[in-house]
Amino acid sequence: MTNPIRDYAWGSKTAFSELFGWVASASPQAEIWMGSHPADPSRLETGETLTDVPFMVKVLAAEIPLSIQAHPTQEQAQAGFAAEQAAGIPVDAPERTYRDPHHKPELALALTPFIALSGFDDPGAVVGRLTQVQRLIAEGDLAIAVESLCADILRDDYATAVRTALEDPSGLLSVAAEELAMRDTSSLEPVLADTLKRTGASFPGDSSIFVALMLHRVDLSPGEAIYVAPGTLHAYLHGAAVEVQACSDNVLRGGLTSKFIDVNGLLKTMNTAPQNPHIVEPVLTGSGIRRYVTEAKEFQLTQIDFPDVGMEYRTDGAGPMIALCTSGELAAGGISLCAGESAYIADGSSVVLTAENAQLLITQPRSQDPDSVDGDL
Structure with missing residues (x-):
């Protein structure tokens, strides 16, 4: 897959270089997008644009704080998108809030020490x-x-x-x-x-x-994850993480930004009740396999460590899937993946992944039985 890189002011010139061995950037690189969101979809080796993936995968690199923000529920997103469409606000307008009619639950898995704020204390x-x-x-x-x-x-x-x-x-x-x-x-x-x-x-x-x-502060170590439900006010202050979310780009900002802030819209969306941060404990489904599951049906995230899992790992076709190599080098279905590279695995396809020493993250829709311990996805 060829994935777009978003250059935002809060990004880092060196994080992706340090994580993946890339050449350092002359400008801040903030997000690598993997998925089919129409604003910036990934492309396959065939040249086709990726379509109909219910989740997005991002690699975030925050050198300075991201904006304080909340995301809408499905009902709020549908109503807000329809209202802004009816009002004739261009989808890419700075004052536009609802860029699609979808909610945006999200999971952030730390790749480096990662500082988050989440939920009212x-x-x-x-x-x-x-x-x-x-x-x-x-x-x-x-x-x-x-x-x-x-x-x-x-x-x-x-x-x-x-x-x-x-x-x-x-x-x-x-x-x-x-x-x-x-x-x-x-x-x-x-x-x-x-x-x-x-x-x-x-x-x-x-x-x-x-x-x-006013928010809880959470300091995550690599391998620790936090789930942010729709309506939860949150911000990421520093560090690199993989963020998995529903396929949406709807953001209601609440500060630490020069971008548009709709205070009334934010207050209608955010959950004002104090709530503890939702730290996601992985389910160990086998040696070298850690699965992060939340209430969101659009995604689950599985971390596979080679050689702990052995020299091979076979997917079971319960896709679609996006496989992201975060360290080392893997072979997958006749192609190789180095750190920072990803591959799309279509629904129904079974792929054998092989490596001597590598880490792989696979995102796919949540399984019907997230606690299943069968060694496969």
Whole structure:
């Protein structure tokens, strides 16, 4: 497969080089897209465009934070897409939110140490962080502005707190964010200080930094994964990961971005109830085989490590599948895959994959029996 690479400002010039041995890029490379989304589909060796794959696979490389965002449910996506179509908003317009009529559940599997924010933390924890920030600022009106956010959070009114942080009607939270970017944060809890450093350095004076502080922080090691359900407010701060998702590009942004933010649309979409991050524990289906399964029917992800699995691995045809080599070199159906390369396996096709020392990720629709321990996909 030939896959498009998206160059976004938050990407990295060196991550794909370090992961896959590619030549370093002159500009930030953010996402490798694998799938059939009409905005940028993959192409097969035959020259054909890939079609009708219900999921997308991406390799993300975040040098600086991605935007805070949430994705719609299926019903919200269908209604939003229809409304924007009826309004005549071009699909590629900056103010367009719904670029297709599909929901976007997603799974992120860390390839390097990977920092994520996901879901609203409980009020006590959020207020604790905001109180530390308030003390660090220690200035009248600015401290009062942060205190007002605390009051909203203690009432479990995350919607109002988010709206205030994003719209900042008084302008004081933006000034507070700018002050934080210049303050010595060594007196803060280390994780809080690191979050402020990463967000403030890239977005100084951005009041949405306070939205970031309302979310759980999750530090993933390579091989660990997190699932983000539709409606979950989240952001990825740093690192490389493979992201598997339904075939959609619908994003409602909530800060840490220069792109369009539809505050009302975001508030209608996001889940404002505190929720723990959904860490996905893999199911061991055999030696060298780890399967990551979620509620999303569009995909499941299987990691295959050679030689732990042996010298061969045979797929069972339950596709369509996208096979991505993340390290080493593999042979698959007469072709070779090096790190960073991928292949499409059509539904019903059985392919023997061979390698001496390699790692492979296979994405396919979720099986009817995700806990099956049969050694095949």
